[in-house]
Amino acid sequence: MxxxxxxxxxxxxxxSQNIDDSLLNDLLTAGLRSSSSGNMQTWSVVVTRDPDRKRQLYEAHRKQGMILEAPVVLTFCADVFRMREWIRINESKQSFDDLLGFLTGAVDAVVAAQTICLAAESVGLGICYMGTTWWAADQLIELLELPKGVFPVTSVVMGYPAEDPPLRDRLPLELLVHRETYKQLTDEEIRRLHAEREEKAWARYNSFESLRQRLAEAGIIRVTDFYTSKFKYSKELHREVSEMLIKTLRAQGLWL
Ligand SMILES: Cc1cc2nc3c(=O)[nH]c(=O)nc-3n(C[C@H](O)[C@H](O)[C@H](O)COP(=O)(O)O)c2cc1C
Structure with a gap:
């Protein structure tokens, strides 16, 4: 492990090798074993294999080519709809149609997604998450016909690898792990502990010729500039997506 x-x-x-149904079922069954809040399992996953629907997902996810190549796309959702329906037919008192219901489902969904991803990797499959799920939440709800109470949280493409990339760099443990209480770093510590990331990430991005040219044209000279530039996670993009998310959470009955 x-x-x-x-x-x-x-x-x-x-x-182009497919993932057979029984293997996929084994992986999803392993996901079912994940911890979940109150054992309510307030998550669900939509499995997409159909090429036409994959193409629609590809458009929604800002044309990430791996969607067209991978045989399976999994859209993990926070799902309080199912729980609420169960409560309704038993005529019990309702709950979960609020932000806490959404967050509970979102954490359950991500815990299950990671179980399934590790299980997939253990049998030689490759996976990649797609953060564009947030950016396209409103479109995915329509495309996958998600009812009120269901909200896409993360997506994963899965298939047999046609590449063998090297391990990516990671930040040092001491940046992420705090013993007993949170330790704020000095500027000097931040600089020292990010030095390797700055060097390796910058070298990697510049190794893609077309990106290298676009970075140079935009006057971007370091990796932190890149992260908050129009090419990646700009303030403008964050604001726009955040506003859409609040509106969509409201429409899905998951805000307050
Ligand atoms: C929540 C989440 C969203 C991600 N979104 C994308 C994505 O939209 N496209 C992509 O190519 N990779 C995506 N990734 C993969 C990350 O880029 C990748 O995990 C990171 O660069 C580290 O590389 P590694 O997973 O190969 O170690 C995502 C990963 C996570 C956990």
């Missing part, structure tokens, strides 16, 4: 976790790489290129 430690070896498996320590050898994870996201896979963005896939062979």
């Amino acid at each position: 430690l070896d498996l976790a320590n050898s994870h790489r996201s896979i963005r290129s896939y062979t």
Whole structure:
């Protein structure tokens, strides 16, 4: 298990080999075993295999090519709809149609997604998460016909790897782990502990020729500039997506 976790790489290129149904079922069944809040399992997953629907997902996820290559796309959702329906038919007192219901479901969904991803990697499959799920939440709700109470949280492409990428760099443990209480770092510590990331990430981004040119044209000279630029996670994009998310959470009955 430690070896498996320590050898994870996201896979963005896939062979045409399908994942058979019984294997996929085994992986999803392993996901079912995940911890969940109150054992309510307030999550669900939509499995997409149909090429036409995959193409629609590809458009919604800002044209990430791996969607067209991978045989399976999994959209993990926070799901309080199912729980609420069960409560309704038993004529019990209703709950969960609020932000806490959504967050409970979102955490359950991500815990299950990661169980399934590790199980997939353990049998030689590759996976890659897609953060564009948030950006396209309103479109995915329509496309996947998600009822009120269901909200897409993260998506994963899965298939047999057609690439063997090296391990990506990671921040040092001491940046992420705090012993007993949170320790705020000095500027000097922040600089020192990010030095390797700055160097490796910058070298990696510049190794893609077209990106290197776009970075140079935009006057971007370091990795933190890149992260908050129009090419990645700008303030404007964050504001726009955040507003859409609040509106969509309201429409799905998951805000207050
Ligand atoms: C929530 C989440 C969203 C992600 N979104 C994307 C994505 O939209 N496209 C993509 O190519 N990779 C995506 N990734 C993969 C990350 O880029 C990747 O995990 C990170 O760069 C580290 O690389 P590694 O997984 O190969 O170690 C995502 C990962 C996570 C956990």
